[in-house]
Each structure stands twice: as C-alpha cells, then as structure tokens.
Amino acid sequence: MNRRHFLFTAALGAAPWARAQSESPLLVIGHAGVPRVDAATVARLYTGRAIEADNQPVTVYNLAPGHALRNRFLAVCLQFDEERYRAYWTVRRHVGKGAPPREVASVAQMLEVVTRTPGAVGYIDAASAAGHTGLNVICRL
Numbered sequence: 456m457n458r459r460h461f462l463f464t465a466a467l468g469a470a471p472w473a474r475a476q477s478e479s480p481l482l483v484i485g486h487a488g489v490p491r492v493d494a495a496t497v498a499r500l501y502t503g504r505a506i507e508a509d510n511q512p513v514t515v516y517n518l519a520p521g522h523a524l525r526n527r528f529l530a531v532c533l534q535f536d537e538e539r540y541r542a543y544w545t546v547r548r549h550v551g552k553g554a555p556p557r558e559v560a561s562v563a564q565m566l567e568v569v570t571r572t573p574g575a576v577g578y579i580d581a582a583s584a585a586g587h588t589g590l591n592v593i594c595r596l
Contacts, residue, residue, distance in 0.1 A: 479581035
C-alpha cells in the first residue's frame with residue numbers, strides 16, 4: 456500500500472470515531488415499568504430474537520429509514536447499516552421469524568409513543584431528552 460492510500464484510508468477510519476466523540480449518547484427508553492436491560496438485550500429486541508425484557512412483553516419502535524439517528528443507532532447497537540438491516544428483516548420475514556419493529560417518523564413521535572404505550576421501547580439521543588422529565592431510560596449506548 457502506498458503512502459497516499461494509507462493516509463487516505465487512515466483518515467476515513469478516524470472520521471467515524473471523531474464524530475462519535477462529539478455526539479450525545481444514545482438512550483434506549485421504555486414506557487414506565489419496562490425494566491433496565493443491557494446492550495445485548497437491546498440488540499436482541501431490535502433483531503427480533505427477543506420479545507421480552509425481564510419477562511415483560513415489549514413492543515419495539517424504530518425511527519424511519521433515512522433518519523440520521525436511526526443510522527447511528529443501527530451502527531452503534533447492531534453494527535448494521537440500513538441496507539444490511541433491511542436485508543436481515545427481509546430474510547426473517549420470509550422464513551416466518553417475525554416482522555421488523557414498528558416505525559415512527561420523528562424523535563418527538565418516538566417520545567410520545569413510548570411514554571403513552573405500555574411496553575413500548577424506543578431510542579433517542581441524550582440531547583433530545585433535555586426537558587423531558589420522568590423518561591424511563593432502560594439502557595445507554
């Protein structure tokens with residue numbers, strides 16, 4: 456590998472890390488009563504491999520495809536991009552292993568749905584949580 460190619464590759468590799476350091480943490484939120492979970496459980500919920508959190512049934516909500524926060528969540532939590540996530544759910548649906556999480560259009564809608572729907576789980580960034588008292592944060596990513 457020549458020096459120019461190495462420097463270009465190194466710069467590309469550093470860019471996501473630099474961006475991640477300046478972004479606020481991701482918060483997985485749940486309706487009141489949904490218990491705290493770990494990151495592995497969140498990943499299982501968003502891939503349909505789990506439908507309960509500590510024996511409590513949950514309904515998982517995702518932001519709409521193309522939303523920047525959804526892209527960040529998929530990368531941080533599942534190590535998927537949108538294309539891989541969509542392909543994953545296409546296969547699962549085809550073999551009868553469930554359906555992808557329900558979708559909401561915005562962070563404001565995510566906050567509303569999760570706070571009003573028993574068993575609901577979603578995600579926001581910490582900056583979006585400012586001013587919303589009483590949020591049930593079940594995991595930080």
